[in-house]
Amino acid sequence: xxxxxxxxxxxxxxxxxxxxxxxxxxxxxxxxxxxxxxxxxxxxxxxxxxxxxxxxxxxxxxxxxxxxxxxxxxxxxxxxxxxxxxxxxxxxxxxxxxxxxxxxxxxxxxxxxxxxxxxxxxxxxxxxxxxxxxxxxxxxxxxxxxxxxxxxxxxxxxxxxxxxxxxxxxxxxxxxxxxxxxxxxxxxxxxxxxxxxxxxxxxxxxxxxxxxxxxxxxxxxxxxxxxxxxxxxxxxxxxxxxxxxxxxxxxxxxxxxxxxxxxxxxxxxxxxxxxxxxxxxxxxxxxxxxxxxxxxxxxxxxxxxxxxxxxxxxxxxxxxxxxxxxxxxxxxxxxxxxxxxxxxxxxxxxxxxxxxxxxxxxxxxxxxxxxxxxxxxxxxxxxxxxxxxxxxxxxxxxxxxxxxxxxxxxxxxxxxxxxxxxxxxxxxx
Amino acid sequence: xxxxxxxxxxxxxxxxxxxxxxxxxxxxxxxxxxxxxxxxxxxxxxxxxxxxxxxxxxxxxxxxxxxxxxxxxxxxxxxxxxxxxxxxxxxxxxxxxxxxxxxxxxxxxxxxxxxxxxxxxxxxxxxxxxxxxxxxxxxxxxxxxxxxxxxxxxxxxxxxxxxxxxxxxxxxxxxxxxxxxxxxxxxxxxxxxxxxxxxxxxxxxxxxxxxxxxxxxxxxxxxxxxxxxxxxxxxxxxxxxxxxxxxxxxx
Numbered sequence: 105x106x107x108x109x110x111x112x113x114x115x116x117x118x119x120x121x122x123x124x125x126x127x128x129x130x131x132x133x134x135x136x137x138x139x140x141x142x143x144x145x146x147x148x149x150x151x152x153x154x155x156x157x158x159x160x161x162x163x164x165x166x167x168x169x170x171x172x173x174x175x176x177x178x179x180x181x182x183x184x185x186x187x188x189x190x191x192x193x194x195x196x197x198x199x200x201x202x203x204x205x206x207x208x209x210x211x212x213x214x215x216x217x218x219x220x221x222x223x224x225x226x227x228x229x230x231x232x233x234x235x236x237x238x239x240x241x242x243x244x245x246x247x248x249x250x251x252x253x254x255x256x257x258x259x260x261x262x263x264x265x266x267x268x269x270x271x272x273x274x275x276x277x278x279x280x281x282x283x284x285x286x287x288x289x290x291x292x293x294x295x296x297x298x299x300x301x302x303x304x305x306x307x308x309x310x311x312x313x314x315x316x317x318x319x320x321x322x323x324x325x326x327x328x329x330x331x332x333x334x335x336x337x338x339x340x341x342x343x344x345x346x347x348x349x350x351x352x353x354x355x356x357x358x359x360x361x362x363x364x365x366x367x368x369x370x371x372x373x374x375x376x377x378x379x380x381x382x383x384x385x386x387x388x389x390x391x392x393x394x395x396x397x398x399x400x401x402x403x404x405x406x407x408x409x410x411x412x413x414x415x416x417x418x419x420x421x422x423x424x425x426x427x428x429x430x431x432x433x434x435x436x437x438x439x440x441x442x443x444x445x446x447x448x449x450x451x452x453x454x455x456x457x458x459x460x461x462x463x464x465x466x467x468x469x470x471x472x473x474x475x476x477x478x479x480x481x482x483x484x485x486x487x488x489x490x491x492x493x494x495x496x497x498x499x500x501x502x503x504x505x506x507x508x509x510x511x512x513x514x515x516x517x518x519x520x521x522x523x524x525x526x527x528x529x530x531x532x533x
Numbered sequence: 534x535x536x537x538x539x540x541x542x543x544x545x546x547x548x549x550x551x552x553x554x555x556x557x558x559x560x561x562x563x564x565x566x567x568x569x570x571x572x573x574x575x576x577x578x579x580x581x582x583x584x585x586x587x588x589x590x591x592x593x594x595x596x597x598x599x600x601x602x603x604x605x606x607x608x609x610x611x612x613x614x615x616x617x618x619x620x621x622x623x624x625x626x627x628x629x630x631x632x633x634x635x636x637x638x639x640x641x642x643x644x645x646x647x648x649x650x651x652x653x654x655x656x657x658x659x660x661x662x663x664x665x666x667x668x669x670x671x672x673x674x675x676x677x678x679x680x681x682x683x684x685x686x687x688x689x690x691x692x693x694x695x696x697x698x699x700x701x702x703x704x705x706x707x708x709x710x711x712x713x714x715x716x717x718x719x720x721x722x723x724x725x726x727x728x729x730x731x732x733x734x735x736x737x738x739x740x741x742x743x744x745x746x747x748x749x750x751x752x753x754x755x756x757x758x759x760x761x762x763x764x765x766x767x768x769x770x771x772x773x774x775x776x777x778x779x780x781x782x783x784x
Contacts, residue, residue: 479586484623484677485633487583488693489611489641498636502627502676 111147114165118148118248121167122283125254128219135231139250142235146242155241158422158454159393163335163361164245164307171278171306181301181327181523185515187270194275194305195255195282201274209263210296215256215285225315226258229287233313233341237367241397245337246365249311253285261294261320268297268323273304275331280305286312290320290348297323297513303331310338318345318372324352325516327523332389334359339367344405346372353511355520356383356392357527363393370398370405370433380410380510384500384524386531388418388450394442395424400433400463409440412507414500415451416533426458429466436461438468445503446476447496447533493532500528534732535559535582535701540593542574542581542757551577553757554593559701562729566743566768567736569754570776575736576620578754579705583617584610597701611637612644614700616693618707622686625677630689633677634659634696641697662695666722684715691722702726703734708742720745740772753779 119140127133149161190212191201197214199205205212218226231250237243259269271286282305290296294317304310316322322342328334336359342350356362366379383392398407413421423442444453455472477499485495504524511517535558542552551574559565569575581588582595584607595603602610625633639649650658663673666688678686687707694702704723708716723733723746735746743751743765751767752759755776760783761767771779 478625480623481625483585483607484619484625485628485637486607487585487611487617488633488637489608489644489697490633490637491608491640491644492606494636494640495608498628498633499625502625505627 114148122252132219143247187268194280211260213258218258237341246339256285258287261296264295270299273302275303281307284310288314294320300326308336314342316348321349326354329357335361337363339365344375348375350377354381365395368398370402373403376406378408382504382507385419390419393422400436401430404435406437411442416447418450424456429461431462434465436466440470444474497528541591564733566748566751573754574757612641616699618690618704620706683710
C-alpha cells in the first residue's frame with residue numbers, strides 16, 4: 105500500500121524545523137545523514153500508522169511549537185539522594201548550573217565533543233541502536249532525533265559508579281523545541297544509575313541509547329511531571345550483553361502528550377530487563393502512551409514489563425507492549441502486565457499487548473486489566489473511619505506500588521512514592 | 534445507645550424488600566445477640582447500619598446516641614462510634630495494616646476534633662493491644678488481611694476494634710470459620726472490651742459463640758423483623774429446637 109505523500113512532506117518538514125547541528129567528524133555526519141534518510145524513507149508519524157492509532161502525533165509533528173506554560177514550583181525530587189547533577193535548560197547543557205561532570209568510574213562528555221572526535225565506542229553506538237530499533241516498527245521521531253540532535257551527554261561507565269548521574273531538565277522558554285540525544289555505554293561489569301526529571305521544553309524529543317556490556321547493570325529512574333502542557337516523545341534503545349541487567353522505571357503525571365518508547369534487545373544469554381512505569385492523569389487534556397518492544401535473541405533471558413495507569417476526568421492512557429522471541433531464544437522468561445485504574449466513566453485505558461514467539465521452550469505470560477476502585481475495599485477502609493479521599497488515595501497508591509516495587513533502590517522508590525502521594529492529594533475528585 | 538425503629542430496607546438495584554420493620558434497642562453496656570435463619574436480614578442490618586452502598590432505606594430510623602446515622606457516610610458513622618466486625622474481612626494488597634489502622638484512628642480523631650496520635654504513641658498503643666490478641670509484629674507489617682488465615686483475619690478485626698475503641702460494636706458472624714481456640718481468643722478480646730459505655734450487637738447462627746460472649750439479651754430475627762426477644766435462654770432454645778418452633782409460635 106502506497107504511503108500518503110503528506111507523510112514524506114511532513115518528514116521533510118520535521119527535518120527543516122531544526123537547525124543543523126555542528127558538523128562533527130565524518131562518521132558523525134554520515135550517521136546523521138543516514139538517520140535523515142531513514143526518516144525520509146519511513147515518513148513522519150501519522151494517526152493511521154499501526155503504532156500511532158491510539159495516540160495522535162500531530163502535537164509532535166506540526167510546524168509551530170505551541171506555547172506551553174509550566175509550573176515553576178516543581179516539587180524537588182531525588183533531593184536527599186547523593187548524586188551528580190547535570191542541568192539542561194530548554195535542551196541546552198548549562199555547566200554553570202551543573203555539578204562538575206566527574207564521577208568515579210564514569211567518563212562524561214557532551215555529545216558535541218564526542219561527535220567531533222573519533223571515539224570508536226561512540227561511533228558504534230550513536231544512531232546504531234536507534235537504527236536497529238526501527239525494525240520491524242518505525243520510530244520516526246527517534247530517527248529525527250539522531251539526524252538533528254546537537255545536545256546530549258556521552259557517558260562511558262567502566263566501574264561501579266558510587267552515585268547516580270542525575271539529569272535535570274529545566275524549561276524556561278515558552279516555545280522551546282528541544283532535542284537531546286544521550287549515549288550510555290556500560291563496560292563489562294559496570295554498574296550505573298541514571299536519574300532524569302523535569303519539564304525540559306515546550307516540545308521535547310529525547311533519545312537515550314544504552315549499550316550494556318556483559319555482566320554490567322544499568323538502572324534508570326525517571327519522573328515526568330508538573331508541566332501540564334508537556335508534549336514529548338522519548339525513546340530508550342538498549343542492547344543487553346550476557347548476564348547484564350537493565351532496569352528502567354518512569355513516573356509520569358500530567359502532560360498533554362507523552363509518548364515513551366523503550367526498545368530492548370537481548371543479544372547475550374542470561375540477561376534480565378525490566379521496563380516499568382506508572383502514570384497518573386487528570387483531565388481530558390492528559391494523554392500518555394507507553395510503547396515497549398522487547399526482543400529476545402539470546403538464551404535464558406528474563407524480561408518484565410509492568411505498567412500501571414490511574415486516570416480520571418477524561419484522561420487517556422495507552423500501553424503498547426510487545427515481546428518478540430526469536431527462534432534461538434530458548435528458555436526465555438517473558439512477563440508483561442498493564443493495568444488501568446479508571447476513577448470515573450470518562451477516562452480511557454487503551455492497551456495492545458503482543459506476543460510473537462518463534463522458540464518452543466519459553467515461558468511468556470501477559471495480562472491487561474482495566475477497572476475502577478474496589479468498592480468493597482473502599483467500604484472496608486471508610487467503615488473504619490478512613491476519610492473517603494484518603495481511602496481512595498491508599499487504594500490508588502497500592503495499585504501503582506507494584507510498578508514502583510520494580511525500582512531496586514528503596515530511597516529512589518520512596519521518592520517516587522512521595523511524589524505520587526503529593527500529586528494524588530492535589531488531584532482529588 | 535443504638536435505637537432502630539420500624540426500619541424498612543430494600544435493595545437499591547432490585548425491587549426486593551429485605552428489612553420489613555426492624556425495631557431494636559441496644560442499651561449502653563449491653564451485649565445483644567441477634568440470631569435467625571439464613572436470609573432473615575441479619576447481615577443486611579449490619580451493612581445498613583454501617584453505611585454500605587447498595588441498600589435503600591424506605592422507612593424508619595436508626596440513631597446512635599441520639600444521632601441519626603442513616604444519613605451519614607461510613608467514615609462519619611465510624612467517628613460517631615460505630616464499628617462493624619466483618620464476616621469476611623477484606624484483603625487489601627498494597628495497603629499496610631499499620632498505615633491503615635493509623636489513618637483510620639487519626640481520621641476518626643480528627644473528625645471528632647481530637648488531636649491526632651503521633652507515630653510513636655500509635656505504635657505503642659497497637660503493640661500493647663496486639664499482644665493481648667497474640668498478633669505478632671509480622672502480621673502488623675503485612676498488607677491488610679493479605680495472607681491471613683481465617684482466625685488471623687478475625688483477630689485483626691478485634692485488634693481494630695480495641696484500637697479504635699468504638700461505642701457500638703456490631704459483629705457479623707464473627708464465629709464463622711473459627712476453630713474453638715480461635716473463637717476463644719476472639720471472645721476474650723471482646724470480653725476485655727466490655728464496658729458500661731460500650732455496647733455489642735452480636736450476629737450469629739450458633740449458641741457456641743454465646744457460650745464465650747455471654748449476651749444480656751437475645752433477639753430472634755426472621756423475614757426482616759425481630760420476632761422474639763428474651764434472655765440468654767432463648768439462644769439455648771434455638772440450639773436445641775431450631776427456629777421452627779419459634780417461627781410457628783409467632784405465626
